[in-house]
Amino acid sequence: MKRRAYLAASGTGALAALTGCLGVLGSGSSSVNHVGNLDADFAANADLPADDDPSDGYSPQYGDPETRSVDESRFGALEVNGETVTLVPVDVSHYWHQQGAARFVDARGLSQYKNSHIYGAVNSPATRNSQGGGISGWNEDDRVVCYCGCPHHLSSIRAAGLQKSGFSNVYVIDEGFFEWRDLGYPLMGTSFESSAARVIDGEVAASYAGEYAWATQPDSGQQEAAPIGEDGAFEIHLRFADLTDDTPIRVETPEFEVTRPLGDLTGGVLTE
Structure with missing residues (x-):
C-alpha cells in the first residue's frame, strides 16, 4: 500500500498549471490523461497538499482520519462483461483517498474530467466491452478505485477492463462522482459545474x-x-x-x- 505526504500547496482555489509527466502507454495498456499533461489551468476546491506525481492516480495524504475497520464483505458487486466488479461506499473511498492508499481512475470523457475530477485522479475512459487494458507502470496488486457520474456504469466497465488485464484489487465508487462532489470532498478542475441530470x-x-x-x-x-x-x-x-x-x-x-x-x-x- 502506497502512502505519501507532501508540503501544503498554496491557498484555496490556487491555480495549478501543472506540466511535465506524460500519461503512460504500453502493450495492452490504456491511455492516461492527468493534470500534468493537459493544457489547462486547474484549481483545487480546498487547501490541499501538492501532488508531485499527477500520473500515478494517488492523492497525497491530507487531513487526520481516524483509523477505521473496513468490512469489505459488506460491499456490493456487479457482473460486468464477464467480471465481478466490487462497489465501495463513497465514505470508504474518501478514507482511502485521505491516506493516499488507492489510485483513482476517472472513467468519464476527457472534457468531463477537465471540468472537475477527484483530486489526484487520472483520466482513463471506459471503452466498449471493457476493452481498455491496464495502465503501464502501475502494479497490478495496487488498490485502484474507478468512478464516473451515472453513478457506476462507466466506472464498472473500466474496472472490468482493468481486471481483465490482470489488476486484482479494483473497486468502483457505488454512489458515483456527484455524491463525492456534493459531500465537499477534494476536487480539481476548471469550473466544478455540471448540468442537471x-x-x-x-x-x-x-x-x-x-x-x-x-x-x-x-x-x-x-x-x-x-x-x-x-x-x-x-x-x-x-x-x-x-x-x-x-x-x-x-x-x-x-x-x-x-x-x-x-x-x-x-x-x-x-x-x-
Whole structure:
C-alpha cells in the first residue's frame, strides 16, 4: 500500500498549471490523461497538499482520519462483461483517498474530467466491452478505485477492463462522482459545474439484455452508458456540461444508432 505526504500547496482555489509527466502507454495498456499533461489551468476546491506525481492516480495524504475497520464483505458487486466488479461506499473511498492508499481512475470523457475530477485522479475512459487494458507502470496488486457520474456504469466497465488485464484489487465508487462532489470532498478542475441530470429512456430487443447502450456528445467527447435490462429497456443518465435541448447526442445500441438533439431524445421511449 502506497502512502505519501507532501508540503501544503498554496491557498484555496490556487491555480495549478501543472506540466511535465506524460500519461503512460504500453502493450495492452490504456491511455492516461492527468493534470500534468493537459493544457489547462486547474484549481483545487480546498487547501490541499501538492501532488508531485499527477500520473500515478494517488492523492497525497491530507487531513487526520481516524483509523477505521473496513468490512469489505459488506460491499456490493456487479457482473460486468464477464467480471465481478466490487462497489465501495463513497465514505470508504474518501478514507482511502485521505491516506493516499488507492489510485483513482476517472472513467468519464476527457472534457468531463477537465471540468472537475477527484483530486489526484487520472483520466482513463471506459471503452466498449471493457476493452481498455491496464495502465503501464502501475502494479497490478495496487488498490485502484474507478468512478464516473451515472453513478457506476462507466466506472464498472473500466474496472472490468482493468481486471481483465490482470489488476486484482479494483473497486468502483457505488454512489458515483456527484455524491463525492456534493459531500465537499477534494476536487480539481476548471469550473466544478455540471448540468442537471437528463435521462434518455430507450428499448431494444430483450435478447440484448446485459449489453450496453451508449450516449456521446460528438463535439466534446462526453459519454455515458447504461446496461440493457432483461426486458430490453435502458435508462442513460447524462450529467454532461453545457447541455441544452439543442445539444446533439449520439445514442448507440446493439440494435440501432441515432444522433438527434437532446430534447428529441428525452420526450419518450427511444426505439430507433
